[in-house]
Amino acid sequence: MSELARDAYIDGRWEPGSRRFVVRDPYDDALIAEVTDSDDAVVDAAIDAAARAFRTWRTRPGAERGKLLGQLATCMLADERRLGELCVRENGKALKEAIAEVRYAASFFTWFAGEAERAYGEVIPASNPGQRLVVTREPVGPCALITPWNFPYAMLTRKIGAALAAGCTVVAKPAELTPLGALAIAELAHAVGIPPGVINVVPSAHAKQVGARLLASPAIRKLSFTGSTAVGRQLLEAAAHDIKRVSLELGGNAPFVVLGDADVSAAVAGAVVAKFRNGGQSCVAANRFIVEASVQDAFIAGLLPAVARLVLGRGSDPGVDLGPLVDDASVAKVKRLVDDAIAKGARVLHGTSPTRASGPGARLVAPVVLADITPAMALWREEIFGPVIAIRTAADEADALAQANDTEYGLVAYVFTRDGARQTRFIEGLETGMVGVNDGLVSTAQAPFGGIKHSGLGREGSRHGLDDYTQLKYAAIRVS
Numbered sequence: 001m002s003e004l005a006r007d008a009y010i011d012g013r014w015e016p017g018s019r020r021f022v023v024r025d026p027y028d029d030a031l032i033a034e035v036t037d038s039d040d041a042v043v044d045a046a047i048d049a050a051a052r053a054f055r056t057w058r059t060r061p062g063a064e065r066g067k068l069l070g071q072l073a074t075c076m077l078a079d080e081r082r083l084g085e086l087c088v089r090e091n092g093k094a095l096k097e098a099i100a101e102v103r104y105a106a107s108f109f110t111w112f113a114g115e116a117e118r119a120y121g122e123v124i125p126a127s128n129p130g131q132r133l134v135v136t137r138e139p140v141g142p143c144a145l146i147t148p149w150n151f152p153y154a155m156l157t158r159k160i161g162a163a164l165a166a167g168c169t170v171v172a173k174p175a176e177l178t179p180l181g182a183l184a185i186a187e188l189a190h191a192v193g194i195p196p197g198v199i200n201v202v203p204s205a206h207a208k209q210v211g212a213r214l215l216a217s218p219a220i221r222k223l224s225f226t227g228s229t230a231v232g233r234q235l236l237e238a239a240a241h242d243i244k245r246v247s248l249e250l251g252g253n254a255p256f257v258v259l260g261d262a263d264v265s266a267a268v269a270g271a272v273v274a275k276f277r278n279g280g281q282s283c284v285a286a287n288r289f290i291v292e293a294s295v296q297d298a299f300i301a302g303l304l305p306a307v308a309r310l311v312l313g314r315g316s317d318p319g320v321d322l323g324p325l326v327d328d329a330s331v332a333k334v335k336r337l338v339d340d341a342i343a344k345g346a347r348v349l350h351g352t353s354p355t356r357a358s359g360p361g362a363r364l365v366a367p368v369v370l371a372d373i374t375p376a377m378a379l380w381r382e383e384i385f386g387p388v389i390a391i392r393t394a395a396d397e398a399d400a401l402a403q404a405n406d407t408e409y410g411l412v413a414y415v416f417t418r419d420g421a422r423q424t425r426f427i428e429g430l431e432t433g434m435v436g437v438n439d440g441l442v443s444t445a446q447a448p449f450g451g452i453k454h455s456g457l458g459r460e461g462s463r464h465g466l467d468d469y470t471q472l473k474y475a476a477i478r479v480s
Helices: 040-057 062-078 080-091 095-115 154-166 180-192 207-216 229-240 264-280 293-308 328-343 397-404 420-429
Strands: 008-010 013-015 020-024 031-036 122-124 131-139 143-146 170-173 199-201 222-226 245-249 254-258 286-292 347-350 368-371 388-394 412-416 434-437 470-478
Touching: 008 040, 008 180, 031 180, 040 170, 040 199, 040 207, 062 080, 062 095, 062 154, 062 180, 080 095, 080 180, 095 154, 143 154, 143 207, 154 170, 154 180, 154 222, 170 207, 180 199, 207 229, 222 229, 229 245, 254 264, 254 293, 254 397, 264 286, 264 293, 264 388, 264 412, 286 293, 286 397, 293 347, 293 368, 293 388, 328 368, 328 388, 388 397, 397 420, 412 420, 420 434
Parallel strands: 143 170, 143 222, 170 199, 222 245, 254 286, 254 412, 286 388, 368 388, 412 434
Antiparallel strands: 008 013, 008 199, 020 031, 122 131, 131 470, 347 368
């Protein structure tokens, strides 16, 4: 990767800015790069570039926009090894997961390359024979995209893909911990010929300052944010001043329900996928395991050896399943939640509470399995964001559903049952935007990703993902 890709990317050029911040490897704190710390002048330049480019980008036929997105996907896949290794260095996840993320991220460019040609309008039958009622979809305008560190490629591409397909331009602010993946995407976008100003990337260690600057600009017509509910609430309030369009993908507290008739082996396999992807640092990670009493012993008996087989280590090492957590604060949070649960009566079935350590590997957190969880424990309410399985017993189906909905969040839920009627009751009864039925992995580019309640607004991916970047225009045409 060239040294240029450590700078902000604005209007097709690399902008070094006047200040820098450092990016470090989560495994050993080794210095990876010094990156432009975008100040107000840099952010304003990016907004201006996006506004200028929007005038012409919006007029390009959808097929042309889609062709460029398809080329960008092809470049990502051809470069997946380098991109994956870069992700391991700045994020810490296992290399096999990092490469899988690159492929998943590229799939959004591929999907929206097709959707760019399918931004259909409609003709409405008129009551008056001399009138035609026509509805078209137009791009919202320049968009601000703010993304988190846990999936630095995928969280960005599913926003960029939809925005560019719709005819919008973007100013992207990646997470301070993982800005290099976003800059790598900008580098590839430049290489395939996406016009200057269509994609702009402003890395910064001052997220609040950059967010405020973006939202204060009347040129920015939409904000798409993935991150915590607390920050999302602040951004929503700020966006209200200028009546900007807002999409929010926020926190989760996913229930993983295993009912008495479940295929236990499938439930165990699903649990490992739903819990330990990226070390549990995922908004769709299973957070609360709710197991019907009649099958709990069998589920635990299958789960413990599966957890024991997981390999912990540096993400780039062969055979590693779980890399380090991203920073010290993440380790401290997991320790606090595990210690709190144990102090309030949780039974430790596997592992121990994380220890405070220093030096290489200090952020490696081995899997922990806890049973006898109660609502009095903090991890019942809070998103763990770490490799901890917390099991609570359910008396029956009704009790399991009530426990699953006992949260202010509503992003995703998982339920394992072989009974078709039970599947339907849970799909309809769960207060979430997504449900995995006998499956621990729900994310895919062609399906609408998003939640309800305090988990957010809007949907990403799928044909519905284009809607958040378009607005309807209705024309009543007198023809006679």
